[in-house]
Amino acid sequence: MCMDWLTIALLLFFGLAFLVVEVIFIPGTTVVGLVGFGLLAAGIWFSYRDLGTSTGHLLLAASAVFIGALVYVGLRPRNLNRMALTQENHGHVLDARHADVLPGTVGRTLSALRPAGTALFAEARREVTTRGEFVAAGSDVQVVGIEQNRIVVQQIV
Incomplete structure (x- = not known):
């Protein structure tokens, strides 16, 4: 052929x-x-x-x-x-270790904290946790510290 x-x-x-x-x-x-x-x-x-x-x-x-x-x-x-990708990413992730919510800040829980949940601090929603106690939704809480990557709160009585 x-x-x-x-x-x-x-x-x-x-x-x-x-x-x-x-x-x-x-x-x-x-x-x-x-x-x-x-x-x-x-x-x-x-x-x-x-x-x-x-x-x-x-x-x-x-x-x-x-x-x-x-x-x-x-x-x-x-x-x-x-x-090639030549653009640089200058964005950042909100890191709890560099929190904009400082110890002593007062906020209100949006969900029940059992022991973790969501709280509102002056227009900023943040995931928070307690040291084991349960807190009802709508309660006032105060930031007691930042531990590792968590915002730790306690209920204001």
Whole structure:
């Protein structure tokens, strides 16, 4: 069975196109690159088989030069920076160890504390805990301390 030159040219073209897509547009997917490499290998193999050794050598050399240039262009730092995440995240998480609710602050429970629940301190909802006692919802509480990552409160009697 003999392949005509158009089929071989299409195999080579689509193989190189898939490799361009892999290196330039969607790097790291691997599947597209493997398909491109498979098409390129099939095109080169068929060119050796059906068009002769000298044509096969020529197409192999041209493909190698093209792939080398593609890898060179695709792996340049300027091109890699277009794909890389370069933004910095300056956000923060509310950490109870650096609480905005200081010891001595008075608030009101929004839920029953058994021994943990939610309290409201001047428009700020915070998860709080007691030292084991239960506190009904709607009770006034005072912050007695910050222990590890917990705001510890006690009921104001």
